[in-house]
Amino acid sequence: MRKILAVWAAKLSAIAGRMIGKKSSSTPGTIALKICPNLIRILAKNxxxxxxxxxxxxxxxxxxxxxxxxxxxxxxxxxxxxxxxxxxxxxxxxxxxxxxxxxxxxxxxxxxxxxxxxxxxxxxxxxxxxxxxxxxxxxxxxxxxxxxxxxxxxxxxxxxxxxxxxxxxxxxxxxxxxxxxxxxxxxxxxxxxxxxxxxxxxxxxxxxxxxxxxxxxxxxxxxxxxxxxxxxxxxxxxxxxxxxxxxxxxxxxxxxxxxxxxxxxxxxxxxxxxxxxxxxxxxxxxxxxxxxxxxxxYKPQIGRMELIDLGKPVILNLAKNPAGFNQAIQTVMLDKRRKDVIVAINDLANDGRDVSWLWDVDFDKLYDENLNTLTTTGIRLYDISLRFKYADVKVDYITKNMKEAIKRCLSTKAEVCYILVNYTALYPTQNTMLEIKRELENGGVENV
Amino acid sequence: MSDNRELNIIHLYPDLLNLYGDRGNIACMQKRLNWRGIGANVSTCTNSDHSINLEAADIIFVGGGSDREQELVCGLLLKKKQELVDYVEGGGVLVAVCGGYQLLGKYYQTASSKIEGLGILDIYTDAGDDRLIGNVVLQSELFDQKIVGFENHAGRTFIGSHTPLGKVVYGRGNTGDSGYEGVVYKNVVATYLHGPLLPKNPMLCDYILGCAMKKKYEDFTGFEPLNDELENVANKYIEDRFAGEK
CATH class of the missing domain: 3.40.1190.10 (Mur-like, catalytic domain)
Structure with missing residues (x-):
């Protein structure tokens, strides 16, 4: 009986979460385990x-x-x-x-x-x-x-x-x-x-x-x-x-x-x-x-070199740590098209509060003759900007506004735009990209 | 006066102690010298090449690592103990971060073993039950700009009668409750603030570089200022966010 209650509560919580637009997939489980602490053990037997x-x-x-x-x-x-x-x-x-x-x-x-x-x-x-x-x-x-x-x-x-x-x-x-x-x-x-x-x-x-x-x-x-x-x-x-x-x-x-x-x-x-x-x-x-x-x-998860067409290809990639970022940078640099790059760094709990790892990433490798503009953003925009400064890579724009950053990239002569983000910047960035996509489909009318 | 001037920076065991992006501190010192037309020779002492010449060093940097790596380095540095003590007593500049800070003391008592330190500072460290983790804001007496950074250490360091690097405005510091962080002794700066400490603290970086310049060049009177707009904004952001007006 507790099991059924727990399942119902979890399902209701998921529906409620979706209604208010939350993508949390751990809250329903938290509630279910409160009602039935043995839930996983019981169900895993099946x-x-x-x-x-x-x-x-x-x-x-x-x-x-x-x-x-x-x-x-x-x-x-x-x-x-x-x-x-x-x-x-x-x-x-x-x-x-x-x-x-x-x-x-x-x-x-x-x-x-x-x-x-x-x-x-x-x-x-x-x-x-x-x-x-x-x-x-x-x-x-x-x-x-x-x-x-x-x-x-x-x-x-x-x-x-x-x-x-x-x-x-x-x-x-x-x-x-x-x-x-x-x-x-x-x-x-x-x-x-x-x-x-x-x-x-x-x-x-x-x-x-x-x-x-x-x-x-x-x-x-x-x-x-x-x-x-x-x-x-x-x-x-x-x-x-x-x-x-x-x-x-x-x-x-x-x-x-x-x-x-x-x-x-x-x-x-x-x-x-x-x-x-x-x-x-x-x-x-x-x-x-x-x-x-x-x-x-297989449909890749959101933000795994995810391509969204905003009039020009815009590619969103999640990278959370030095190894991931170095790999992302390498993948970006293998693309020889002229490109704009946006890097967003947050420091919320799910990102890790400590952004020291930025100094273990080889950001100097992000620069070559095909780099058109570089924009930094996110909660720790100053830290990432400083990181680039000391790697001798020129940052063209420092902004708190991701939408503004993407829109500016859409108007440049670059052929492709890469957006590298860490964890908590991922969903908001994807939302912003989809929002711009809708605006473009509606004839460029701001949908405020 | 900048003709042919240069500083020799020695990074001790970056192959073993480089847990939190310590190389940012080296890059920062190097750049801030170069931007002023002063040379910076960075050399490393590694586990495969121990042949450092401390005689020629103007700045020695030692970073942080995991307990396992720190113990390895400790064993290696004990062989150079007297050299390092002489270097510091003679006014040599030494910057030690996190694990490197603990190494300078008499010992580091972990739950399982007692790691002998270099004894350069009259301090000691005991392992605590939990790690002290988070952003830190300090007020130092060296300059007005706050020192900002991030700490992550299980050790509680007792500094006795040494002068701390700063008063803790936000964060935990040496022991978690002493209200102070780090040590400044002669030309030694030792702190738990790890990783990219210097880029966001241009005043601290220039203080350290200035100590080395003064020692090497008698006619050195001070640095020309750099454009530190970005450095200062990054510093102020941390100060305001964590230690701003409530």
Missing amino acids: VEKGIIVTCGTNGKTTTNNLLNTALLKCGYTTVCNTLGANMVNGIATAFAMACDLKGQFSADYAVLEIDEASARRVFEHLKPNYMIITNLFRDQLDRYGEIDITVDLLNQAIDMAGDVKLILNGDDPLTAQFGDGRNAKYFGISEQVLPQIDETKEGQFCLKCGHEQKYNYFHYSQLGDYYCPSCGNARPHIDFDATDISLSGAMKFKVNKTVDIDVNYRGFYNIYNILAVYSALSVMGIETGGFNRALAE
Whole structure:
């Protein structure tokens, strides 16, 4: 009875939330758990074939939702926190929403992305059968303390999960270490693809002996074919590898030299997301024949190099930490069209209050002859402007008004506009873009 | 007077201690010298190359890192302890941030172990139960502009009779409740305010650079001002937001 009440309350709360235009996907779960603290535990029992969770600093949402799309495409039923609410409450929301009004629920698979620091708390409610870890980078340090703390939290969570099959990024020494002595498969990119630039690396010292680690080649941040010359710790055997990579135009590569992947995604890092999903499906024993079709049908989440046509292409990208930002900058610079760039930095709780990380991003690389104008905005517009000043990159406009910034870019001679934002700037920016789109469709009349 | 003048800046173990964008402080010192026509040679002492020449240093910078990395650096620096003590006592400029600040003291007592420090400052640090995290605004006696930054530390640092860097106007500071933050001793500036401390604090950066110039060039009388409009707006924004009129 409590269960039904909890489900109803969650559903009502979601409807109420939508009516007032709130996109919070954790509030319904908060309410449901208050009414029925065992809700997740009870409902998770009705997941028939398996529970797959995805953790990691970057790429969680894309990996999780792509996996969900692939499973649906294969005809399975799933429960999935597609909106990215990834703490205990968000998981509760996903389960409650999947119930019918009698509180009945069943699914073949639960496909859940989980915040690294919340994994222990979530695993008190459900035990995953499979766990994907994408990577570990510096992220929101003021929430997690230091990266060592995140590693500890994940180790504890994995131990709680017991008999879980791990699917790990073998190119990341910080992630690969979770497989030691455990049941793990690894994915990785087994050839040099990008120029070997020097950027901030986390964990450049061997995790086993503290000696400086070396690379045969690396991809970005600390990801690559690493080894320790001192103790011999090295990148593990890669069970699912990507080679024959082409990034010009559509993204193409081969998995294990045999399976061709051909998708219209942007961003080198998406190779990892796709590999993670392919690996998971293989480990789960699911046919991967229709994988390219599933990839083609997957709609990227808001703000993952999301293209909106405002008379000229405007591309919105979320980047929350140095690794993500460096990747975004690299993707922007691979586009040789003349471009305007807007960077928005906020410092609300979900962004991390500390914006020190801006100094770990290689913003000097954002400059080349194709950069038309650069605009800074967001709550911390002065911090990001200063960052550019000390990177010798000229900021053309500093403004608190995103709409004004976008409109100015639409009137320049640049062919494309990129907007790089951190977390809490994402939804407001997308709203602003859609608002401008509507105005354009209404003949440019201001819709005040 | 700016002909051929230059400062040698040594960044200690950026490969080990660079947790919160410490390189912003190096970039800031370098730029503010260059903009005035003064050279800045930045060299690093790393885990694979320990051969720093402290004799030639005008400014030494040491940043913050995770506990594991900090312990590694501590072991490495203890070998240079006497050199560093002589450097500081002789008026050498040393800037230490976060973990680097703790290293200058007698010890850092964590929950599990006692890490011996360099003993350059008569201070010590105990690990607290929780981390002190957040924006900080300080009033220093060195200049009028507030010092603004961000702290994130579990250590509680007791500075005894040392002069603090500033009075806490907003935030937690050395121990969370002492009301003071950091230490200024001779030409040492040590603080928990990590990462890009200097870019938003042009007065503090110029104070540090000025100390080094004075020591190296007897005829140095002061810097020509730079266009710090953006720096000052960024500084004032933090002051107003966190320590503004209630």
